[in-house]
Amino acid sequence: MHTIAYFDSSHDMPEEVITAAGFSPMKIMGDVHASNDPADQYLQKFFCPAARSFLTQALAQSHQWAGIIVAHGCDATNRHYDVWKLHVKTPFLYWFNSPIRNDAVAKRFYIEELKRLIAALQRHYGISISNDSLKNSIAQSNDIKRRLRKLATLRSEKDISNREYFTLVSACMTKPKEECISLLQQAKSDWESRPEFPSHKKRFYLTGSDITYAEWMDLLDECGIRVVRDDLSIGERYFANGFPELEDPLEAIAEYYLTIPRPATKISLDGRIDFIVQSLKQTHIDGVLSQNLKFCEPYAYDAVTVNNELRSHGYKVLHLEREFSPAFDQQVMNRIAAFTEML
């Protein structure tokens, strides 16, 4: 068992510590095709359905994993940790307390939490995690993020479906890192030779709750929308920045995770809006799609302020709520069609 799975409601889990420990990190994505009945034995149905799907996956697959780490993000991560402690069978379950702030105090706190995580892994698995292995993991992550950044820019130039983009980014969070680099190399030669961006499609910015299944990206393509920029965790948040080159790898990891684009689960809202506005200035887009998974409160709270701010900059914004389902929602499609007709 070489996989350590992690529950991360945004991009809070320092995968580099897991790879430096000799394991393959795997983000738990859930399975939108599977019933959530196993998780619903322990959680109310008004709890975030994506998070319930993560628990369903953990209940079914934890025997294949060397351990599980829950990274502090939205409230689902906190509550799940308590439920998983009781019901998910795993030799190693760890709570990584990623801070919600990103100031100097938070950075000191973050570095202490990194040390605690490293100590717990060393103790449990009888291994040693050296500074050199952390630096190698950081270099590998930088390589993957740099490749993803280049590929992501092709979305607004070439005929690359929403599903292809989503599948590639999610593979980088779920497959062994060497395999990811090979997938990225293949995608580069494939995507660069694609036909030009289809003239009948609209270029969109996608924000809101994280999309965890490809069918929702298919729905957007079906509606004539191509996502050419986004601020999702299974998206640009994962690769927008690289790790700084610092002598101390823990400093570099802390600096990276506290300066990446902010999700709604963290302070600050201004930082989140700034990142979106900067992205919108860099790439021509026809509209912004803000979507909220039902019961995902962090993004529901932020959406009004974020969307009003984007509208005040002159952008056309559609906000909608979606179900956790692979089936195409005709009402959602009608709303998108009505919106794109106005553009």
Ligand code: SF4
């Ligand atoms: S969709 Fe929202 S509520 Fe659910 S895990 Fe993600 S951030 Fe948390």
